[in-house]
Amino acid sequence: MTIHHDLSPTLNLIRLANGEGLDLPAYESKGAAGMDLRAAVADGEPLTLLPGKRALVPTGFIFEIPEGFEGQVRPRSGLAFKHGITCLNSPGTVDSDYRGEVKVLLANLGDDAFVIERGMRIGQMVIAPVTQARIAEITETSETARGAGGFGSTGV
Numbered sequence: 001m002t003i004h005h006d007l008s009p010t011l012n013l014i015r016l017a018n019g020e021g022l023d024l025p026a027y028e029s030k031g032a033a034g035m036d037l038r039a040a041v042a043d044g045e046p047l048t049l050l051p052g053k054r055a056l057v058p059t060g061f062i063f064e065i066p067e068g069f070e071g072q073v074r075p076r077s078g079l080a081f082k083h084g085i086t087c088l089n090s091p092g093t094v095d096s097d098y099r100g101e102v103k104v105l106l107a108n109l110g111d112d113a114f115v116i117e118r119g120m121r122i123g124q125m126v127i128a129p130v131t132q133a134r135i136a137e138i139t140e141t142s143e144t145a146r147g148a149g150g151f152g153s154t155g156v
């Protein structure tokens with residue numbers, strides 16, 4: 001169902017005890033940019049997210065993101081549109097050297113309580129290339145036409 005090519009990195013996953021029986025994170029359509037992440041809350045113990053509240057929701061997996069890449073944890077637009085559920089820190093950053101469980105920081109910006117059941121697809125992760133820049137402190141910048149103009153300087 002997915003598009004793999006020679007340059008597709010391999011993503012190694014470790015299933016944790018709370019991830020037993022959960023579907024693997026998966027791309028839900030052929031060209032999906034993100035793999036959906038499922039809630040690893042306990043069976044029969046759904047998590048209720050009240051309006052205005054946030055919760056760190058476990059996914060049940062450790063992701064070994066390949067070096068040179070990051071995982072971007074993003075909201076699902078359907079949950080955002082229908083229920084006001086978003087990722088508070090969007091896009092969340094999963095570093096390639098992180099070896100803990102990936103979690104999704106959900107926030108309820110809607111008007112109603114939202115119930116998160118085990119296995120519910122609560123967010124998505126995009127694997128994207130990253131560059132670490134060399135840092136060099138300098139005393140003068142090069143000149144540009146824009147200069148320090150920003151925040152609407154070219155008009156709205």
Ligand SMILES: O=c1ccn([C@H]2C[C@H](O)[C@@H](COP(=O)(O)OP(=O)(O)OP(=O)(O)O)O2)c(=O)[nH]1
Pocket residue numbers: 073089091092093094095096098101102103104105
């Ligand atoms: O949505 C997220 C964001 C982060 N993380 C994990 C993976 C990431 O590598 C680590 C640290 O994230 P970040 O750098 O954004 O948080 P921090 O507040 O800077 O924490 P730290 O001091 O641990 O870097 O937390 C997640 O599981 N989900």
Ligand SMILES: [Mg+2]
Pocket residue numbers: none
């Ligand atoms: Mg950090």
